[in-house]
Amino acid sequence: MNWTLALPEILLAVSGLVILLACVIPKQDTAYGGSMAVIGALLGAAILVLMQDDGTAFSGQYIADPFGRFMKLLCLAGAAATLLLAIDFNEREKLARFEFPLLALFATTGMMVMISANDLMSVYIGLELLSLPLYVIAAFNRDSGRSAEAGLKYFVLGALASGLLLYGTSLVYGFAGSTNFDKLAEAFAPGQPVSAGVVVGLVFVIAGLAFKASAVPFHMWTPDVYEGAPTPVTAFFAAAPKVAAIALIVRVLTGPFADLSDQWQQVLLLISAASMLLGSFAAIGQRNIKRLMAYSSIGHVGYALMGLSVDTDVGVRGVLIYMAIYLIMNVGTFAVLVSMRRQGKSVELIDDLAGLGRSHPGTAMWMAIFMFSMAGVPPLAGFFGKLYVFLAAMQAGYLWLALIGVGTSVIGGYYYLRIIKVMYFDSTEQPLDAATPGVGLVMAGSGLFNVLFILWPAPLIGAAQLAVAALVG
Amino acid sequence: MNPGFPLLSLLTFLPLVGAAIILSVRGEEKVVAQNARWTALWTSIIVFLLSLALWFGFDKSSAEFQFTEEVDWLPDFGIGYHMGVDGLSVLFVLLSTALTPLCILASWESIGTRVREYMISFLVLETMMVGMFCALDLVLFYVFFEGVLIPMFLIIGVWGGPRRVYAAMKFFLYTLAGSVLMLLAILWLWYNAGTTDIPELFAYEVPRAVQGWLFFAFLASFAVKVPMWPVHTWLPDAHVEAPTAGSVILAGVLLKMGAYGFLRFSLPLLPFASAEYAPLIFTLSVVAVIYTSLVALAQQDMKKLIAYSSVAHMGIVTLGIFTFTPQGMSGAIFTMLAHGVVSGALFLCVGVVYDRVHSREIARYGGVAKVMPGYALLFMLFTMASIGLPGTANFVGEFLVIIAAWKVNPWVAGGGATGMILGAAYMLYLYRRVIFGKLEKPDLRVLLDLSAREYVVFAPLVVLTIWMGIYPSSFLSFFETSVAALLARHEAALNVAKLAGM
Numbered sequence: 001m002n003w004t005l006a007l008p009e010i011l012l013a014v015s016g017l018v019i020l021l022a023c024v025i026p027k028q029d030t031a032y033g034g035s036m037a038v039i040g041a042l043l044g045a046a047i048l049v050l051m052q053d054d055g056t057a058f059s060g061q062y063i064a065d066p067f068g069r070f071m072k073l074l075c076l077a078g079a080a081a082t083l084l085l086a087i088d089f090n091e092r093e094k095l096a097r098f099e100f101p102l103l104a105l106f107a108t109t110g111m112m113v114m115i116s117a118n119d120l121m122s123v124y125i126g127l128e129l130l131s132l133p134l135y136v137i138a139a140f141n142r143d144s145g146r147s148a149e150a151g152l153k154y155f156v157l158g159a160l161a162s163g164l165l166l167y168g169t170s171l172v173y174g175f176a177g178s179t180n181f182d183k184l185a186e187a188f189a190p191g192q193p194v195s196a197g198v199v200v201g202l203v204f205v206i207a208g209l210a211f212k213a214s215a216v217p218f219h220m221w222t223p224d225v226y227e228g229a230p231t232p233v234t235a236f237f238a239a240a241p242k243v244a245a246i247a248l249i250v251r252v253l254t255g256p257f258a259d260l261s262d263q264w265q266q267v268l269l270l271i272s273a274a275s276m277l278l279g280s281f282a283a284i285g286q287r288n289i290k291r292l293m294a295y296s297s298i299g300h301v302g303y304a305l306m307g308l309s310v311d312t313d314v315g316v317r318g319v320l321i322y323m324a325i326y327l328i329m330n331v332g333t334f335a336v337l338v339s340m341r342r343q344g345k346s347v348e349l350i351d352d353l354a355g356l357g358r359s360h361p362g363t364a365m366w367m368a369i370f371m372f373s374m375a376g377v378p379p380l381a382g383f384f385g386k387l388y389v390f391l392a393a394m395q396a397g398y399l400w401l402a403l404i405g406v407g408t409s410v411i412g413g414y415y416y417l418r419i420i421k422v423m424y425f426d427s428t429e430q431p432l433d434a435a436t437p438g439v440g441l442v443m444a445g446s447g448l449f450n451v452l453f454i455l456w457p458a459p460l461i462g463a464a465q466l467a468v469a470a471l472v473g
Numbered sequence: 474m475n476p477g478f479p480l481l482s483l484l485t486f487l488p489l490v491g492a493a494i495i496l497s498v499r500g501e502e503k504v505v506a507q508n509a510r511w512t513a514l515w516t517s518i519i520v521f522l523l524s525l526a527l528w529f530g531f532d533k534s535s536a537e538f539q540f541t542e543e544v545d546w547l548p549d550f551g552i553g554y555h556m557g558v559d560g561l562s563v564l565f566v567l568l569s570t571a572l573t574p575l576c577i578l579a580s581w582e583s584i585g586t587r588v589r590e591y592m593i594s595f596l597v598l599e600t601m602m603v604g605m606f607c608a609l610d611l612v613l614f615y616v617f618f619e620g621v622l623i624p625m626f627l628i629i630g631v632w633g634g635p636r637r638v639y640a641a642m643k644f645f646l647y648t649l650a651g652s653v654l655m656l657l658a659i660l661w662l663w664y665n666a667g668t669t670d671i672p673e674l675f676a677y678e679v680p681r682a683v684q685g686w687l688f689f690a691f692l693a694s695f696a697v698k699v700p701m702w703p704v705h706t707w708l709p710d711a712h713v714e715a716p717t718a719g720s721v722i723l724a725g726v727l728l729k730m731g732a733y734g735f736l737r738f739s740l741p742l743l744p745f746a747s748a749e750y751a752p753l754i755f756t757l758s759v760v761a762v763i764y765t766s767l768v769a770l771a772q773q774d775m776k777k778l779i780a781y782s783s784v785a786h787m788g789i790v791t792l793g794i795f796t797f798t799p800q801g802m803s804g805a806i807f808t809m810l811a812h813g814v815v816s817g818a819l820f821l822c823v824g825v826v827y828d829r830v831h832s833r834e835i836a837r838y839g840g841v842a843k844v845m846p847g848y849a850l851l852f853m854l855f856t857m858a859s860i861g862l863p864g865t866a867n868f869v870g871e872f873l874v875i876i877a878a879w880k881v882n883p884w885v886a887g888g889g890a891t892g893m894i895l896g897a898a899y900m901l902y903l904y905r906r907v908i909f910g911k912l913e914k915p916d917l918r919v920l921l922d923l924s925a926r927e928y929v930v931f932a933p934l935v936v937l938t939i940w941m942g943i944y945p946s947s948f949l950s951f952f953e954t955s956v957a958a959l960l961a962r963h964e965a966a967l968n969v970a971k972l973a974g975m
Contacts (some may be wrong), residue, residue: 357587357590357631358587361590372623375649377619377620377622377623377649378615378616378617378619378620379616379617379620383616383619387612387656387660390656390657390660391660391663391664394657394660394661394664395660395664399657402657402660403657406653406654406656406657407653409653410646410649410650410653413645413646413649414642414646417626417642417645417646420626420627420630421630421638421641421642424627424630424631425630425631425637425638425641454616457546457547458546458547461547
């Protein structure tokens with residue numbers, strides 16, 4: 001048995017246990033050391049991912065391929081960056097406990113298992129391993145009513161989604177006779193009759209996965225949880241788990257169910273269009289910036305799924321490029337949000353950003369870059385993300401979907417611009433505090449990526465191309 | 474200059490180097506502001522001097538793209554970094570590089586807050602403008618075309634007038650909404666033609682059934698940018714609220730992007746649709762000319778008046794382009810250049826009194842000639858030029874366009890000519906109310922005439938206005954060959970279809 005393929009996951013799980021022990025035993029505060037150890041473990045896992053061979057392990061439950069590597073690296077990078085943001089915030093908010101990075105570590109392990117899943121069982125195990133820590137860290141600020149509410153809401157709705165997924169899985173298993181992706185692909189090969197039970201099961205599976213990606217109509221939890229959870233937790237939610245969920249949707253739909261695309265394509269078209277529309281319209285009236293980012297992320301998931309819903313290689317490649325750019329934009333934006341504090345107190349209204357252009361020109365400049373990039377204005381990276389999914393939609397003949405996409409990106413432009421307006425055009429008597437160096441570093445790194453992507457896009461696009469080739473075969 | 478030298482890239486990206494230098498300056502605010510001003514001025518002057526190599530090195534007898542550069546950017550997708558200029562674009566590059574130093578000089582004292590950011594925005598804007606006129610790849614073109622929005626949005630929104638936020642938002646969203654439709658057209662061309670390289674695309678024949686759709690997608694973007702009636706409403710707002718130099722660039726260069734787009738993409742790529750929908754463009758243009766001239770007549774705000782006159786002049790430009798005659802197109806390009814110089818100068822004229830009195834209301838003025846004779850003289854020159862007095866820049870272009878329009882349809886020519894008459898009415902009316910009359914307002918008595926810095930700003934514009942009026946062929950000769958080639962290709966495409974139809 002070639003269990004060595006799963007070394008990155010094994011490393012994460014084992015180091016999680018070791019760090020847990022090492023942090024529990026000493027009497028003094030171990031939060032900082034714990035965070036650093038976890039970030040180290042994530043980097044170690046990233047190196048192992050890069051060295052990984054292709055193949056399957058654990059009786060076909062686990063698969064290692066370029067697609068998985070691409071997505072895992074994104075998740076690891078996203079998780080590490082958001083943990084870096086959390087260290088300082090947690091200390092100031094008196095949330096600095098070693099459990100936080102550890103839970104994030106276990107969630108990340110869950111993401112890796114999800115991405116490498118080659119069986120509906122490992123899909124479920126990965127998803128639960130991701131979800132349980134997330135429920136806890138959503139309520140991590142346990143003295144705050146809003147945080148507790150966020151955790152509870154997420155838990156109840158998440159449990160429902162897991163139920164849907166399991167029910168779908170059991171239906172698929174019942175009608176197809178296997179949970180293994182390769183065997184399912186054979187069972188659904190063209191020419192075989194498609195039973196209604198499989199279709200129902202498939203729809204339930206999609207519903208469960210769409211919940212994790214917070215795509216409309218399974219998005220209801222997103223704004224409340226994003227708003228209630230502590231800001232670094234929101235940053236974590238918006239980055240890595242989203243990438244993992246999208247990766248899983250791509251893996252499931254283009255793998256075992258590839259030949260049932262007639263059945264799932266219309267569902268995804270609808271989800272994508274609805275997410276884009278809701279994401280852009282609902283964000284207009286928001287005053288809390290974390291809530292706004294929740295709707296913005298719903299919209300971005302819509303754009304990403306546009307690439308998948310047109311069911312072409314170019315489209316899937318668009319999804320990968322989009323998610324990579326989305327992740328980096330989002331980490332940068334949340335770096336700014338984490339640093340939003342006035343006289344030591346964390347604030348999160350859009351109006352609190354007023355006058356930032358004058359008091360902290362550097363932070364304001366990066367934030368403006370992220371906002372223009374999210375709005376899809378060239379020459380920033382966000383434009384290229386949209387470019388590739390729109391291209392895929394046009395190429396596959398889905399002009400209406402592309403039209404919805406460009407229409408909603410103009411509407412989205414309005415609320416991203418509003419943030420820039422508040423930062424640069426409005427003024428305030430009480431400026432925000434300066435960002436700390438660590439947070440500034442994340443901002444600058446992400447901002448430079450957004451600005452410079454245009455100069456050297458080939459590596460990311462080439463890697464995405466390679467990943468898609470492995471997936472579609 | 475040796476052929477391998479990347480002159481256009483240098484022109485495009487040198488301003489960014491200046492911006493980076495300004496960005497790295499630290500220290501006391503006053504010192505930083507002064508440093509930023511000088512760095513921006515020198516950067517833009519150096520760019521202008523380098524761009525003169527285009528003026529002297531450009532081969533006017535050739536319709537080919539010159540000074541071309543090609544680098545692989547995304548070879549898998551057929552997207553390259555391809556720059557080059559032909560007769561249609563070369564003078565616009567020069568116009569952009571010439572206006573930028575003047576704008577920076579004009580903002581020397583009137584911009585007192587956040588000077589550093591202002592100068593950075595202007596230099597980034599210059600990069601985007603020059604890049605847009607040089608881009609020979611659709612995606613690259615789109616990147617620059619849209620990229621212009623970012624610095625301009627900030628210039629209007631941060632340093633603008635009282636309603637600046639509304640104006641900046643309107644400007645951005647109007648233009649973005651138009652552009653995304655063009656993006657879809659670009660994507661269509663991309664995957665159907667397999668390339669985004671503009672010279673290669675000229676060889677690709679777009680199916681006739683699709684041409685209409687693509688034409689309207691491009692029209693959505695260019696019409697907003699030109700702007701054509703009825704999507705011109707962002708322009709008066711943006712002009713009124715923008716700082717003086719912002720208005721100059723807006724009128725001088727940004728409005729030309731739309732018309733340039735028609736010449737570069739709509740006509741050569743979509744010959745049938747262009748011919749088919751020419752009457753539509755004529756109608757919109759004539760409506761724009763007459764309607765906005767009448768609106769201008771009723772304005773109380775100097776900048777708004779000139780903004781509406783810009784819409785009218787751009788109506789003449791679109792009229793000329795869609796006549797598909799050498800006179801019409803040359804006239805249109807000439808009008809664009811002349812309008813860039815003259816309306817830029819007029820906005821600067823408004824800026825001069827605005828800096829002193831802090832009002833743009835026409836009724837606030839009167840009898841200014843008595844205290845500012847030098848200013849009155851310059852203002853008169855540019856007023857006459859805007860009206861189209863023979864011997865000044867605008868006359869040549871408008872005359873050519875009206876002749877060409879007459880050949881196509883006398884009614885259209887009549888409509889365009891009415892606009893010129895109305896133009897004389899509103900400009901003279903403006904001039905009379907501001908400059909002549911009794912000097913009654915007490916605070917106007919103490920106005921100082923133009924300073925040396927202001928004379929320096931106006932001098933090149935005066936020279937250009939008269940030079941273009943008296944010896945137009947030194948400009949016309951740049952684009953005559955390219956216009957002829959464009960028309961020949963256009964007619965050939967139509968003829969092939971006619972033969973096939975028989």
